[in-house]
Amino acid sequence: MSDIEERVKKIVVEHLGVEEAKIQSDSKFIDDLGADSLDTVELVMAFEEEFGCEIPDDAAEKIVTLKDAVTYLTANSN
């Protein structure tokens, strides 16, 4: 598991209160991990904070799984 993936997973665990073992790389935040739409806004804010970047709204909308977040942050984080 990459460093980025590990950090993303940690944020998801903290914010959504799910067990780490239950998070698969293609788990959907809303459908599989019990998040609601406001949770996903907060998740994106936490990613920005952790990775020191700004995620524009149109990119944020496409981040629906752990894998999406890791892919985006690998390409765009500082």
Add this chain to the structure above:
Amino acid sequence: MRRVVVTGLGTINPLGNTVETSWNSLINSNSGISKINKFEVEDYPCKIAGSIDDSKINDDIVNLREQKKIDRFITLGLIAADEAIKDSGFVYDNESSFKYGVMVGSGIGGLDTIYRNSSILDNKGIRKISPFFIPSSLINLLSGHISIKYNLKGPNSSPVTACATGTHAIGDSFTIIKNNKADLMVCGGAEAAICPLGISGFSAARALCDTFNENPESGSRPWDRDRSGFVMGEGAGVLVLEEFEHAKKRNAKIYGEVKGYGMSGDAFHITKPSEDGNGGFRAMEMALRESNLNTDEIGYVNAHGTSTQVGDMIELSAVERLFGSNNNLLMSSNKSAIGHLLGAAGAVEAVFSFKSLETKTLPPTLNLDNPSTNTSINLIPHEAISKGVSNIISNSFGFGGTNASIIIGD
């Protein structure tokens, strides 16, 4: 005519996190007032409050992750609601839930959340504002959360009448059930304003006690000559009100009945009560009229009694005027022990009033060492009195000149 009874009680307040623990503490003359230690108060004229220690907040009822997404007043309200609903023993089903409603208000709501987000906006910018900011601080979101958690699809609202909120919530719920718009209402108030902005704002309005910082337990002293303002408390009180036949049908335990409700406006001043006390007088009179009771059938007044110079005397004179011929009247202020819970005050005091009916015990007014006026009314100084009364009137008055009184009885 539909009668309204109370079948469930719940509270968390500076004396305890259940009805039983806080009631026992109250009638044993304990004080819940202490020095504020959550934030730096060195520059504050008032450094004391009735705070609830975080360790008393039961994470099994509202888990930590959930607590982060709601202001403290909602957490406290959910805890009191949980106790009241379990105590009532009612079980919802989808059909009846349309006649089960919620009306839990707050005087100020998520003040600390608003303060924190305002600071974030100024210092870090708009992108750092939490999506949960608005839903965590809006007052009616407490009624919203309770309805979602317990599937209550009937009337849903939240009064916001400053320090009269809790009593208005109970009175309005009583009216809703009486008028057949609901069979059951979860009602009351919650408040969590012991935060920098809350304490500094009430201090600026010259409302808070500033002369007992070294001796916090003596700070709240209604009707005593050395009182210097109210001591703020935090917490929540929730009651389950139910139509009598509905409660009987399911063999619910009945604490007593709500018999009358009165409300009025002073039309006088933004923070001061009208000098002749006629606003409070008219609220009590209206409640009495609805209850069909005579003044000598009321045994005890659970007073608003906040420990402010002006307010205490005005309430006392209004009570004397209305109940003048009643020589056996007793009256005390729970705020002497728990402080002033603002929008939760009337609800917690109603919970305690039902415990008075149940246990035949009237709680004391702490710190009433030297009453500042002579009165024939027994203000129950220092120690609780064992005495059964059939009917109790409970008063709440708020900034803006809003007054509410309810009469409860066995």
